[in-house]
Amino acid sequence: MARKKLLEIENLKTYFDTWAGIVKAVDGVSLEVREGETLGLVGESGSGKSVTALSILRIVPQPGKIIEGKIIYKGENLLEKTENDLQKIRGKEIGYIFQDPATSLNPVFNIADQLIEVIRQHQKVTKKEALERAIELFRLVEIPDPQIKIWNYPHQLSGGMKQRIAVARALSCQPSLLLADEPTTNLDVTIQAQILQLMKSLKQKLGMSMVLISHDMGVVADVADRITVLYAGRICETADTKTIFYNPKHPYTIALLTAVPSLVLRRDKLSVIPGTIPNLIEPPSGCRFHPRCDYAKPICAERIPPLEEIETEHYVACHRVLEIDLKSPLGADAND
């Protein structure tokens, strides 16, 4: 059951030192990605999902800084590596897919050049071999007419096509880990389903692990094996996908599930979580969710709830997890 750990993040803290104060975007996140699995990273905008992913590759934009923590990839701490060593890991060992395919490709080069560049950066091959490899990648991501399409420029391609190319580029050196930062958010729904399907099958085919970042519970439900729910830079709950959906224990997870528009649960109004994500310069004391939480008690404002394993492989950070009996809005554990 327990597969080997590929990536382990321990107590990661990434802060942004802005003129308004220090923004604690990621404040003590610990998670792990095992070999061959897909981890879904879920949370509202501003919960620290992307910053966590960017921290893994140490490409947090200025003025962001990793203050503390360990990022252990294949037994080595990435935070102790030199910039040169990291360049060999980025793109080769760990692939990255960005949110907006329209802007993540360089507009002045054709696709072939962009793919060849990445391939040649990490592998000693001739231009011709790299081109062949690029065309192969095009087939892999199911783009028709690869020989023709590969000479196109980004502006000649549709959004879905561009995201396929971004996937191809991220996979060009057969990474062991793929970080996908909201890869389908900017695509329309049918294309979204296609890309997710593609990523799912490629993950199987290439035997890699994946971290899928999304604010959309529906997206991760489909793809992820395990899910970590983030709120305001901290982890609320981590469990396998089924548990998160049918047996969630954190009030925030429940709130997120309730807010998903659903065809099954016919509701007249979409439910929303009252309030917005807190200011991360001066986050709420104790549990960061307590101002918006229906079950909050004085203790929630006083002490930070530790992340505890309440069942095997089910971690929850909530003071009242054992007192309140929460039910999933999706009903009890329906067997699949």
Add this chain to the structure above:
Amino acid sequence: MKKIKLVKPKPPVRREKNRSKGVSQWNIAWRRFKKNKAALAGALIIGFVLFLAAFDALIAPYPPNATPGFYIGEARVAPSLKYLFGTDYVGHDVFSQVVYGARSALYVGFGSAAIAMSIAVLVGLISGYYGGFVDNILMRTTEIFLVIPFLLILLVFLKVITAVVPSGVGGLSIVMIMIGLFSWAGNARIIRGEVLRVKESEFIEASKALGASKRRIVFRHIFPNVLHTIIVLTTLMIATAILVEAAVSFLGFGDPAAITWGQQLQKANEAVKEAWWEGVFPGLFITLLVLGFSLLGNGLRDALDPRLRE
């Protein structure tokens, strides 16, 4: 009974060879540029002056600095068929001198622009991409160059250098180099601004995430994306350099041995009333060439801006 016509099936439409190649930014720019009449006119003017410069010895009826009118009393004669633009006070054929001046103008224009833009691009790229301390140093230096009175300091330097360097040693080259060294600052700032804009693009972040080194990002990803700005600035820089050289020569700080339009203007200065042709024709050519580069520059700006699309 009707006869059934057998229609031969049409052969499948062949794909154009072109289809296998993508439409690059250059293709788009060229298509846009072609539609711009003013820019084409500018290119035409520059082409004309380039032609004059390339074949000056063939076009000019007299050799450089020849004074065909001097001994036969034809100094300061009005334009005629013999002297197309008239002659000046020592009997130079103004037309010939104007033709020889084309080469100097282009030499100074391109040379100064090359020097100024090389510095500007380097400073702009490094300053914009690396930021922080490096940026601070480079930008403060740039500001020093921006606040000094450009023409004044140029004249002082030229005076000093021509005093130190023995006369006749590439006087025009000195002018060209000095113009280049003193006019990069404004362009460096513009390029830096563009770099800052491009630097924040997601594709830069993406290439970083895929393992590109800093140098690679600067030269391979940022540089081509600011190239359109650089091209436009270069074109306009050429125009400026030609004007500045004319001004320097007119003020008497240029190279008196070189045949330039500015020198001719200076000599014509004393006889504007009696011999208008001495000054008008070189002046006209300066205006024409500068106008040509300005039109071209503006046309290129419209054509190359990736934010505009048909």
